[in-house]
Amino acid sequence: MTPETKALEQKGISLKISDKDFEQLRDYIYNVCGIYFHSTKKYFLESRLSRRLEATGCRSHSDYYQYLKSGTTGGVELRKLLDEVTTNETCFFRNPPQLTALENKFLPEIVAQKGKIGFKKLRIWSAGSSSGEEAYTMAMILLEKRSTLLKDWIIEIVGTDINETVIAQAKLGVYNSYSVRNTPDYYLKKYFKEETPGKFHLAPEVKRLANFSQLNLYDDNKMLFMKSFDFIFCANVLIYFDTASKSKVVQHFYNNLQPYGYFFVGQSESLHGVNDKFKTVHFPGGFTYNK
Numbered sequence: 001m002t003p004e005t006k007a008l009e010q011k012g013i014s015l016k017i018s019d020k021d022f023e024q025l026r027d028y029i030y031n032v033c034g035i036y037f038h039s040t041k042k043y044f045l046e047s048r049l050s051r052r053l054e055a056t057g058c059r060s061h062s063d064y065y066q067y068l069k070s071g072t073t074g075g076v077e078l079r080k081l082l083d084e085v086t087t088n089e090t091c092f093f094r095n096p097p098q099l100t101a102l103e104n105k106f107l108p109e110i111v112a113q114k115g116k117i118g119f120k121k122l123r124i125w126s127a128g129s130s131s132g133e134e135a136y137t138m139a140m141i142l143l144e145k146r147s148t149l150l151k152d153w154i155i156e157i158v159g160t161d162i163n164e165t166v167i168a169q170a171k172l173g174v175y176n177s178y179s180v181r182n183t184p185d186y187y188l189k190k191y192f193k194e195e196t197p198g199k200f201h202l203a204p205e206v207k208r209l210a211n212f213s214q215l216n217l218y219d220d221n222k223m224l225f226m227k228s229f230d231f232i233f234c235a236n237v238l239i240y241f242d243t244a245s246k247s248k249v250v251q252h253f254y255n256n257l258q259p260y261g262y263f264f265v266g267q268s269e270s271l272h273g274v275n276d277k278f279k280t281v282h283f284p285g286g287f288t289y290n291k
């Protein structure tokens, strides 16, 4: 037992979660956002919840469940809980084969398609963007094409996440060494300024290309408004969902993607058993989906 846990238990706050409370809170979280905690994740949830019990002064998990459901906090507590239970691991240039294929194959292809009809606007969505590294990686890659392939094009990059804390970090655009560890030197030198040791500030022209907002991918009403994307990235997000919640969210991505667009997932993910409408398109070192 950690000294913090001991101190809380001495205050009469019970941090050990019973099976019944685990199931109740697990189902509540699942119904709100699609994230499913298998029983093997009980201790992960227990430890994350302990911080919320302490902050709210609830003495047990069942008290906390009632408090969450009561709506007295106007959704504030739910957002704090979601900030605790989501995993936000990310970095710049996370999936190099995917980025190379985007740059050399899929981007020129879409630019040619849209160019033919004179519609020079590109829309990209980083769904489950965490603190923005994925969206800003895209922004840097596209900035490099500003005077060639993308001359006179309007570029819109949208980053969304359920977690408010990471969205605030994305808007700030300041990163540590761990986030930039895979960033090629060329990009690091050109688009970041190390203001103080280990604090990398993103260049304003990169920040300007991406907009971030809080969005729950499991919210059907909000998802209906995320229209007409040429590229959708939802990498390392659906791994926390079960098959039913994955299917529901992926159907929205399908509807929100342009007919010639591409949908990208993470390196070790696939839509097998989740969606049979998307077609697989292979590229060296990975694959993507289109309609």
Ligand SMILES: C[S@@+](CC[C@H](N)C(=O)[O-])C[C@H]1O[C@@H](n2cnc3c(N)ncnc32)[C@H](O)[C@@H]1O
Pocket: 033, 034, 035, 086, 087, 088, 089, 090, 091, 094, 127, 128, 129, 130, 131, 134, 160, 161, 162, 163, 166, 215, 216, 217, 218, 234, 235, 236, 237, 240, 266
């Ligand atoms: C591991 S990060 C992935 C970040 C980035 N896409 C990448 O591949 O590096 C997963 C992100 O998905 C977000 N997430 C989980 N469930 C979500 C939901 N229902 N709606 C929106 N975002 C969600 C989490 O908050 C977290 O920031």
